[in-house]
Amino acid sequence: MYVRMELKYFLKMATKRERAEVATACNNSVSYLYQIAGNHRFASPLLATQIEKSTRLVAKTSGGRLQAVPRASMVRHPEIFYPGTGDDDKGPLTVAEDDGAA
Numbered sequence: 001m002y003v004r005m006e007l008k009y010f011l012k013m014a015t016k017r018e019r020a021e022v023a024t025a026c027n028n029s030v031s032y033l034y035q036i037a038g039n040h041r042f043a044s045p046l047l048a049t050q051i052e053k054s055t056r057l058v059a060k061t062s063g064g065r066l067q068a069v070p071r072a073s074m075v076r077h078p079e080i081f082y083p084g085t086g087d088d089d090k091g092p093l094t095v096a097e098d099d100g101a102a
Helices: 007-013 016-025 030-037 045-060
Strands: none
Touching (some): 007 045, 016 030, 016 045
């Protein structure tokens, strides 16, 4: 059974070296990862994606002890990673055509 791993549990279960590896891969500090894990800060979409990728790589070498942290669990608005799920989703934003009013 697959269970989503939150960043706080990943950091708790990871070794010091694994935490440092994730932080280095994301060009951040372990302390900042703890800020995100404790919901004191939110990750940007780019940082959340980097954390997800690096935790996936670390998890592969952990022998099943760790799992990748989903990026949607670290951002303020997780729906940005799931397009088409909102009621008001009308597709990509585009520039309106000129209606002759000027």
